Amino acid sequence: MKSLFKKIKDGFKKTQSVVSEGIQQVLTRGGKIDEDLYEELEAVLLRGDVGPATTYYLLDELRARVKKDKLESPVELRDAMREIMESILRQGRDESDPLGPSGHASGRRVVMLVGVNGVGKTTTLAKLVKRVQDDGRTPIIAASDTFRAAASEQLEVWADRLGVHLVKSERGADPGAVAFDGIKAGEARNADVVFIDTAGRLQTQSNLMEELSKIHRVCGKAMDDAPHEVLLVLDATIGQNAISQAKVFSEAVPVSGIVLAKLDGTSKGGVILAISHELKIPVRFVGVGEKAEDLLEFDPKLFADGLIGEIAEAPAG
Amino acid sequence: MFEQLSDKLNGVFKNLRGHGTLTEDNIKESMREVRRALLEADVNFQVAKDFVKKVQERAVGTEVLKSLNPGEQVIKVVHDVMVETLGSVASELADSKKKPTRILIVGLQGSGKTTFTAKLGFHLRKRRKKTALLAACDVYRPAAMDQLGSLGKQIDIPVHIEKGETDAVGIAKRALEVAETKGHDYLLIDTAGRLHIDEELMDELARIKSELKPHQIVLVLDGMTGQDAISVAESFHEKLGVDGLVLTKMDGDARGGAALSIRSVTGIPILFIGTGETPNMLDVFHPDRLAQRILGMGDVVSLVEKAQEEVSEEEAMQLEERMRKETFSLEDFAGQLKKIRKMGPLTELVKMIPGLSKQLPSDFQIDEKQLTRVEAIIQSMTPLERNRPDVIDSSRRRRIAKGSGTSGSDVKKLIKDFLAMRKMMGQMSRMSPKDMMKMARR
Structure with a gap:
């Protein structure tokens, strides 16, 4: 258990160096809480892709807390900041398992993946499939990306590697029909989770967004309440456009959670705060590497800890 | 979703009409709005700061204060400074006398390299009446070669593919031979991307560079990239020497602030803007249009x-x-x-x-x-x-x-x-x- 905890922690740790190191630097230097300090914090947050709206919200909250609780040292400020961040990250969350059994009599869960082009949807899909398999449950994939050149070939390579059944059609076929077939095949094979991979689309392409709504509707025809989960995959290296993406995709389909891919190495992940604050859609998973096990369940507390920097390894008591 | 910068600035100055005098505080407040607009457009923090300083200096020295519509005057100064920063004239694609002109295309994973390679081939044929050979040198991503091959087939442009080959340098060399024998005007080399910069990939690109001696190295960057854009561009630039930048996925509502950041820090000129998935959706870069976009001022030309x-x-x-x-x-x-x-x-x-x-x-x-x-x-x-x-x-x-x-x-x-x-x-x-x-x- 401890090793898993540590792994998640390490995974998060490497993601937030820019924000956390900056905050550490500002807060551990000692001295008073003054305007200079706020300004430096502002710079750190903005540089970490937290975005202007959320940055100013955070700083306003912080100021209010300092006033109300009469905080004096930067260390006290740090704890207050950690709490504010965690509460931002908890917005819109519930404790349901995004890949667990659905409320349907069969318990089968239909999970649809959506997102813009090149965010790492297919790679994320492969990791989610692996996660279900590791739980001893059976996944199946419907390749509803019938648009991009070689999309289903790429998926096929993955499916072969993972040994999972893939339902596909030729290029240009109706993506809704593929989703329908996928759910029906899931029923026939008694699969536990049906994943529906959709073509990447920019949120401004209204016709393609309509197509997405249609795929969603068709799922409902193949199985009651399906899809049970709509995961929006976002690229952690993008900036404030993530908010626009989440907003517009939510208008087309009921996005139930976010997977933040590519949250490793050079990226900063501050945009998670912006998304949670402005949209209140829970982040479900984060991708911190290319390997299948590099997809982590998102934990608001650990993430907030990571953002703020080193808090005691094992809290006493 | 983004409020218009002009709205905000006009709001800042609105109450002042009739009073007639503007104070330094008003200008400062307007600069805060400008800075926020830049940050919302993902312009790098430091770049935004310096930029605003420059605008402020210039705005104070001009007739802004006395003009009837200070909001619009400030925007004009902002716009002018931005166009200057982005490079006042559109930059050109290399065109070598000795055929083929070799263009090496690099970038992170998912930035749109492969799509851009095909689009550039199409652009060369359609707009410049030049022939191109596309070389599929991404030996890592499953099906990357298939993707380029299939795009090439769609637009009827030849693609050099060696399926199963794992040596990218070798593929590039042989593609060059083919392009020379067949007399193509351009050789466009699509390379592998990574999630982030790593040594192995940079070495491979450096080897392709030293073997092929490309006339131009083009960095493809997702137009939605956040504050990280500069460090990405700088690493590629440091290791390879980048000659031009392409911003992709600009058909979305990304504002493309990354372009301003990169241009102002590295000085790399911007060559093209990708605005859609189909091959004809490649625009030659226009600094004024991008400036308007970053500022949220509308883009009537587009x-x-x-x-x-x-x-x-x-x-x-x-x-x-x-x-x-x-x-x-x-x-x-x-x-x-x-x-x-x-x-x-x-x-x-x-x-x-x-x-x-x-x-x-x-x-x-x-x-x-x-x-x-x-x-x-x-x-x-x-x-x-x-x-x-x-x-x-x-x-x-x-x-x-x-x-x-x-x-x-x-x-x-x-x-x-x-x-x-x-x-x-x-x-x-x-x-x-x-x-x-x-x-x-x-």
Whole structure:
């Protein structure tokens, strides 16, 4: 258990160096809480892709807390900041398992993946499939990306590697029909989770967004309440456009959670705060590497800890 | 989703009209708004800071303070400084005398390298009458070669593929031989991407560089990249020496602030902007248009170009005449509506119109369903009715309402609105450009 905890922690740790190191630097230097300090914090947050709206919200909250609780040292400020961040990250969350059994009599869960082009949807899909398999449950994939050149070939390579059944059609076929077939095949094979991979689309392409709504509707025809989960995959290296993406995709389909891919190495992940604050859609998973096990369940507390920097390894008591 | 910068600035200055004097504080406040707009557009933090400083210095020295509309004056200064920073003239793609001109295309995973490679090949043929060979040197990503191969087939441009080969340098060398023998004008080398910069990949790219001696190394960057853009560009630039930048996925609502950051820190010129998935969607970079976009000021030139893609010149002339003579029919109207809707969500299109966006409430939305209803009503009319709506009496109206699933009053309202619009269009199209400007400014 401890090793898993540590792994998640390490995974998060490497993601937030820019924000956390900056905050550490500002807060551990000692001295008073003054305007200079706020300004430096502002710079750190903005540089970490937290975005202007959320940055100013955070700083306003912080100021209010300092006033109300009469905080004096930067260390006290740090704890207050950690709490504010965690509460931002908890917005819109519930404790349901995004890949667990659905409320349907069969318990089968239909999970649809959506997102813009090149965010790492297919790679994320492969990791989610692996996660279900590791739980001893059976996944199946419907390749509803019938648009991009070689999309289903790429998926096929993955499916072969993972040994999972893939339902596909030729290029240009109706993506809704593929989703329908996928759910029906899931029923026939008694699969536990049906994943529906959709073509990447920019949120401004209204016709393609309509197509997405249609795929969603068709799922409902193949199985009651399906899809049970709509995961929006976002690229952690993008900036404030993530908010626009989440907003517009939510208008087309009921996005139930976010997977933040590519949250490793050079990226900063501050945009998670912006998304949670402005949209209140829970982040479900984060991708911190290319390997299948590099997809982590998102934990608001650990993430907030990571953002703020080193808090005691094992809290006493 | 982004509030217009001009809105905010005008808000800052609005209360001052009549008072006549602007203080340093007002200017400072306006600079905060400018800075925020830049940050929302993902301009790097430090770059935004320096940029605002520069604008402030210049704004103070000019007539801004005394002008009637300081908000617009400030924007003009911001815009000018930005165009300067982005590079006042469009940069050119290399064109070597000795064939083939070798272009090495690099970038992170998912930035759109492969799509760009194909688009560039298409652009060269269509706009410059040059032939190109595409070389598929991404030996890591499953099916990357297939993707380029399939794109090449779509646009009928040859692709050099060696499936199963794992040595990217070797593929590039042999592709060069092929391009030389076949006498292609260009060799476009698509390379592997990574999630982030690593040594192994950089070594491979450096080896391709030293073996192939490309005339230009082009870095492809996702237009939505956040604050990280500079470090990505700097690492590539440091290791390889990048000659040009391509921003992709700019058909979304990304504002492309990364371009400003990279240009101002590294000085790498921007060559192209990718605006869609199909091969013809590649635009030569225009600094002024991007500046307007980063500032959220609308982009009327791109709007006109979008319209041109949908409407031929001849068609446009016919339409114009019919508008002038007020013989524009419902048939024409339905056709136009269809074309406009193909260009993208109407709400977004309307926001591209400078001046207009300022007058709209921030939550302005056009109900696309309403438009669908309008289309349905027109489709339920006979050709005679579409050309001469005056023949529509109550019995025809009932039939149309029934056919389109609407009510008689909906049909009546549509016809009334249409006639009013036709009259207005007639008046407008008979106006001189000068009068039009006057009207737009109002």
